[in-house]
Amino acid sequence: MASIKDVATKAEVSTATVSHVINGTRYVADKTKEKVYAAMKDLDYSPNMVARSLRSRKSNTIGLLVPLLAEDTSNFFFMSIANGIEQVLKENGYNLVLSNSNENAAMEKDQIKVFNRQHIEGLVIAPVNGKEHKYEDQFNGEYPVVFIDRRPQGYEGDTILVNNCQGTKDAVNVLINKGHDKIGFITGTLGITTSDERLEGYKESLIQHHIAFNKSYIKEGPATFQEGYQLAEELYNEGVTALFVANNVMTMGAVSYLQTNGVKVPDQMAIIGYDDYDWMKISSPPLSVVRQPAFEMGKAAVEQLLKRIHGDTEGANEVMLDSELVIRGSC
């Protein structure tokens, strides 16, 4: 690989001049420029980004840390975010280093350490679920950080969220407007922000419509297919006529229960699930869901990050994106 020195020699100028031609950082005579361009072309030169990064303390790289669990359908959600991020980043000449915390706090800490050594210019992170993160000890303060999807506990920072409360409330409103008042709510483990907010939306909708809250209609468990199946069964036996399922894995389990047991949807049981995928068009029946704007979230995160990188520096910023209700045949 040719270096800037080779180019300088070939063009009979100094490395400084070559550098300035490349970066447009000071005036260079047209004739000189041409010589430099010719030399670069001849040598098939392209700048060494590592050297540039070392010297200028800029890497044009941002990190993304997502909490993926092996074989979990919700991964698609984060992957859509990653896709949005990558796209906006590329438009701005940035690169993406992708990493995975496996939904594990220790691993997250490790990965942040790795990022700290890497001259990244910013980090987008979907924090792992769990109580306290003590991020202030973990970030080295040399790059801005944007949180996505989940509000970090005990830490102030730029955050891009989707409105879980509103999304759920909209969905439950629809159920109520169709005449349901016994509405089951299936959720993954409570105590994590997204689940809690969705439950909140459910409650708000009930209150707004003067429907008494029935604790036994709330079913909580690990976010698995089996558990979704199981909890749907329990709720069916308790006589609910509609189901709201607060995550996609349990949604599949719940639908599976209804199918297996010949429960007519939406007549005997209406159902609205979470997260939108093309497959839901051909599920039986086509599933109504709350759609989260994943791609848009990635985009918003990068935009916020770039603002910070370019010096905009006022206090923590929170963006809340609306969820969208997609009504199909299941309610």
Place this chain on the structure above:
Amino acid sequence: MASIKDVATKAEVSTATVSHVINGTRYVADKTKEKVYAAMKDLDYSPNMVARSLRSRKSNTIGLLVPLLAEDTSNFFFMSIANGIEQVLKENGYNLVLSNSNENAAMEKDQIKVFNRQHIEGLVIAPVNGKEHKYEDQFNGEYPVVFIDRRPQGYEGDTILVNNCQGTKDAVNVLINKGHDKIGFITGTLGITTSDERLEGYKESLIQHHIAFNKSYIKEGPATFQEGYQLAEELYNEGVTALFVANNVMTMGAVSYLQTNGVKVPDQMAIIGYDDYDWMKISSPPLSVVRQPAFEMGKAAVEQLLKRIHGDTEGANEVMLDSELVIRGSC
């Protein structure tokens, strides 16, 4: 951020010693080591990877270039691969730089250029569809490359593929064994390796069972939901009793046609699709599919890459992973 020099000063040793302690590259007395460790801890030192990379020409980073199209379900396939890659990489202390060619040759070329400047130690690439790539002009030869999913045209290199021919053949065999002999084949545009290989598998199965090949049972079109729907309709009207759909997007379209028009599956029409996702458990009916080992593919790609990085250097290596037939209710 503390530098190695700061540590050296604090520990009252030379930077060389600190470096050797960190990297274990030569003997250092226990006492000295302790002093160094203490100093590192005190200063919260962590090595600057950019400087290390510049000096040692090692970055512990590999690139991944995938051809994602916005909003395409097949993205999930590549994202699963990415997930597999990231995991194995991390186990080996490597980082992943993710990039997207948008299934566009020019963009792919650009992204390779970006990688060329970046001291990556290896590249995993799912080449864009299309005739000629002239990769020999694009790679700078400073890092090994592993191709995945698609065989690069006109280029020799390590390649990890899934056996599209065998996967399809297995599926069509099942259809034939159930008594079908009018089997429709819906595919995305032919001329790209994966599609062609799947068609090949279809043909081989027919030949093996002495069933005449009927050209009008092969329906080709852009890989969209609508087209899948449309082509399923055409085939239904031509009297086929079974359908093999060679990609997941068109599979959804085809299923949608059958559902919408009340065609009983599998009685009036058996169907086997491509790619396995959890949602297929709750499609109506649960869909039988050819499953591609995406995660395993990512894993295999990294393993091959690491072999190259660590000096194994015999001619181009091709790994062909088996597809797996997942039989559910649709055939």
Place this chain on the structure above:
DNA sequence: CTGAAAGCGCTAACAC
């Protein structure tokens, strides 16, 4: 308008 040269933080001869 351009060049010389310092130095980013590290590794690895070479020297003792």
Place this chain on the structure above:
DNA sequence: GTGTTAGCGCTTTCAG
């Protein structure tokens, strides 16, 4: 057992 020092390839002052 350890220290000295020359760079890796760039950017950027300072000088002219």
